[in-house]
Amino acid sequence: MGTIWLGVLACMYVCYAMPPDKMRALHIIKTRSIDLNNAYGLAMESRLEKSVEPTGYKLALEPYLEDGMFKGRIEINITVLEETESISVHCAHEIDIMESEVLHRLATEKEFKSAPVASVSSDPKKPILTLRLKEAIPKSSVGLLKFYFKGNMETASTEAFFKTTYMTEQEVERTVVATQLRPNNARRMFPCFDEPAYKTPFELSVVRPRSMTALSNMPVARTENITDEPDAVWDYFERTPPMSTFTLGLIIADLKLLNDPIIYTDKNGNKITLRVWGRPEYLQTLEGVDDKFKRVFDEIASFWQVSLPLRQLDIVALPNYQGVKPADNWGLIVFKESDLSNRGYLQLAYEICYQWLGAFTTPAWWSDAHLNKALVAYLSAEVAFKINDGSEMEGKWPMTVLYSLYYEFSKRYPHSRITGMKQETASTKIELLFRMFNYTLGVDTFRNGLRSFIESRKFKTFTGDDIWNALNEAAKSSGRLPQDLDIRKLANSWIEKDRLPLVTVTRKYEDKTAQVSQKLYLRERPHDVPDADRLRWWTPVVMVRADSLSFTNATPVAWTDTDLTLRDLPDSNNFIIVNPEEIAPFPVNYDEHNWNLLSQFLQGSDRTKIPELTRAKLLHDAWNLAYAGQLSFATALNMTLFLKEERHHLVWDPIFTMIDHIRRHICPCIDDKFRAYIRNLLTPLYKELTKEVKEDEENWKKNLRSLSKTFLCRAGYKPCIEEAQEQYAKWMEAPTPDEGNPVSNQFICPVFKWGTQQEWDFGLQRVINFPSSRMQSERTYLLKTLAGCPRDEAKIVKLLNITILEGNSNFTETDLFLIFSMLTGSPQGYTSLFQFLSNNWDVLKEKFSSKTNLWDSLIASATSHFTTQDGLEMVSSLYVAHQGEFASAEHIIEKSMRNIREEAKWTDTNLPVMSKWLDWYLAQN
Structure with missing residues (x-):
C-alpha cells in the first residue's frame, strides 16, 4: 500500500484492511502449489487404462461448513473404447464411496441398462478405484457411472477441497470453502478421470448458506430453496466448456463485488464479464484492481485473438488463502489478498494468460508443463513491460533470469545439488527461446504462429511439437526462416542440452571477414566436460555494425551450428556487435581489437546509441569471459572505463557481481589496488545518487544507491567508515546495549572490517550476552558479520x-x-x-x-x-x-x-x- 499513514485512525484502518494472511490466523497453513518439481514427479505417474473415456460430469456437492466434511454424488458419462469387464477411475483413499452404479447402452439403443458390479476395490498404493463387472460392456457402448461419496475438507492446507477461517475486524470468525485442484487434486474431492487429456464439460451444483456467495467456472443458472433448510440454497451453475478436471473451481465465502462488473467485448465480438471479488472490509484496499484487470485482459486477448469460450472471468482476493501461487481455475482465479492488492502487473498477466494457454489448451502430460510455463512466463513479462515499462521488474528482465542461467549452465556439474533446479532452469531457457524467436522471426510472424497454434488446439491438449510446428509454418509462409531449417530442430538443439554455447567472432580486418565459431561455455575450471567438443547449438547470428549503427533489425545474417565466415564487414575503425540485446542466450567473445573499438566507443559521447541492455551485455560478457580464462583481464577491465559517465542501473547491475567474484578470487597482494579501483569506480556514481534523495523515488535508484554504498564501504571508503563508526558509537554508549540494536545493519560490517579491536569486541560480547527474548535472526546477522567482515x-x-x-x-x-x-x-x-x-x-x-x-x-x-x-x-x-x-x-x-x-x-x-x-x-x- 505504499502510502505513509499518519495518526491513530489511519493506523486502525490499515490494521483492519490488511489481508488475513498478514493478520491473526487460526491455522498455520503450509502448501505448495504445482511447480516444476511436482511436474517432474507427476510425469512418472501411472495412467488409467484407456478402455473408457469420460464425456461429461454432473457433480452435486453438499459441504457441511461447520463440520469440515462434504457429501456428493456424481454422474460420469463415458464412451467405451474397448470391450471391458472393469472400469477404473481416480479416487483418493480418503474419499468414502458409499454407493456406486454402472449403466450402459449401445449407441443404437435409447434406454440404459444396469451393468451389475461384482466388486469395488481400491489400489492400496495408488489413488485408483476399480469397478469389476459381472459381464463385459461391448466396445462403442455409452455408459454412465454413478457414485455417492463423502469426505473431509482439507484444513491443514489450502489445496484440494479445503476449508479455512479468518477473523473480521469485529473479531467474528468467518469460514471460507474453496478448491485448488491443480495438479491432480480433483481425485481428493470426487471420483474422476484425473488426467489433463480428459477434457469434458462439467455441470456443477452446490449447497451454500443463503448469506454467502458461491462462485465457480460459470455463472449460476438458477438457485433453488431447500425446504427443510431455510438458511441454505442449491446453486446450479451453467454447463462448462470441455475442460480438464484440475481447472474446476469452487468458492463459498462472504464475498462482495469490487465496483460494477466490466463487460469486455473482444475483437471477434465475443462478450465476457470481468469481475473482482473480495471480503467487504478489504474492498477499499483492492481499489484499482479492476482497471488493472481490464488493461491486462485487453492486452492478452488482443495478443491471442482467439475468444475465450467463457461467460465470465472472476478474480478473487480470498481471505487466508495460503497457496504459493494463485489457483488458476478456468474462469475463476484465486489470489492471496496481499498478491492481488500489490501494484504490479506480472502475476496478474501470468494468470490471465494461463486462461488460454493451460486451460483452453492444456499440456498433454505433466512432462510438457515446463513448456507451458515458459511461454506463459514470456508473454506475461512482455505484457507487464508494455503496460508499465518494466518498472515492476526495474527493467531488468530478461537479465533477472538470463544471468542466473549463464552461471548455472557454465558450471562443470549444473544442478548438482538441487534436482528441482533442473526443471526450473529448463523452463527458463525455453522462455528465452520464445524471446529469441520473437526477435528473429519478427513480432507479426511470432504472433501469427501462436494464434494458429491455439486455434488448432482449443479444447484439446498439446505437446511441444504443436507449438514449434505452428511457429514453423508461420515462419515459412512469411519467409522469415530458410527453407532448409525448421523451428523444431532449432529449438531442440537448445532444449536437449543443460548447457549454453559461447560464440567467438574473430575478425580479419584486411579482407573484411570474420570467423564465427562456437563451443561449450564454461566458467568453472577445469574445462574437462565429457564430449564438450561435440556439442552444437543452432545459433542466430544477428549483427550490428558501427558504420550503420541500428538496433531495429533482428533478422539473423545466418543460423548456424558450425563454423561460419561473415563477409563484407566494416573496416578496422568500426566495431561489430553480435547477439545484441541478448537476443539469444549466449555470450560472445571477439578479437582484442574489436573489444578495444567497443571500449573506445562506449567512452565517447555517442555511448547511448548502444541500448542499455546491450551495454550491460558487453560488460557482462567481457568480465565473465575473463573470469573463464577466455579473455585478457586487461581487455575486460578496459570495458569498465566508460562507467565513469554511465548512470543507467541496468548497465551497473553486472558490475557488482564482477567486483564480488574478483574480490573473492584475488590474493592479498593486489587487494589494496583493487579496492582503490573500486573506490574510483563507484564514488562518482554514489555522490550523484546522494545529491537529492526523494521519499517516493524509484526502487532502482534506492537499490543502486544501497549497492554502491555497500561496495564502497567494503572497499574502505573513508566517509562510509566514519559514518558507520559514528552510528555504532551510539550502541556502545547505550546503558543497556543487550536490549536492542539501535544501529542499522548497513553500518555493522564496515565497523567490523575497518574499525578497532574494541568495536569488534563489543559486537562479540553482544552475541555472547544475546537475550533469548530478542529475535534470533538479529543474533545470526551479528555473528555472520563478526566472522565474515x-x-x-x-x-x-x-x-x-x-x-x-x-x-x-x-x-x-x-x-x-x-x-x-x-x-x-x-x-x-x-x-x-x-x-x-x-x-x-x-x-x-x-x-x-x-x-x-x-x-x-x-x-x-x-x-x-x-x-x-x-x-x-x-x-x-x-x-x-x-x-x-x-x-x-x-x-x-x-x-x-x-x-x-x-x-x-x-x-x-x-x-x-x-x-x-x-x-x-x-x-x-
Missing part, C-alpha cells in the same frame, strides 16, 4: 579460540557451521581459518572426532578456496603432514588440491595482467 587475522583467531578451543557455551554447533561458511568469503578469512587448523590440528581432530559433519565442514572451508600456487603448497603440506588422519574428509582435501591446482594456473596467468592494469589505472586517476 574482519580483515584482521587477530579478530578471526579470537573468534575461533572462543567458539572452538574454549568451547564457550553460548555458541552452538550451528554457529560453528555459520562461522566456517562466512570465513570462506575472503582470502583473509579462509587463510586465517587454515592457519588456525594447522596450529591446532591435534586438539581439533580430537574435538571433532565424533562430529563428522563439523569436521568435514572445517576441512572444506579451510582448504578449498585457495587460488594461488602458495595456497596449493600450504594445503599440500598439511595433507602430507597429516596423511591418513583426515578420516571422512580425506576426499575433501584431495578435491581441494585438484581444484586449487587449476585455479593457480588461472591466477598465474591473470593476476600479473590485472596488477599491471590496476597500476596504470590508478596512475591515471
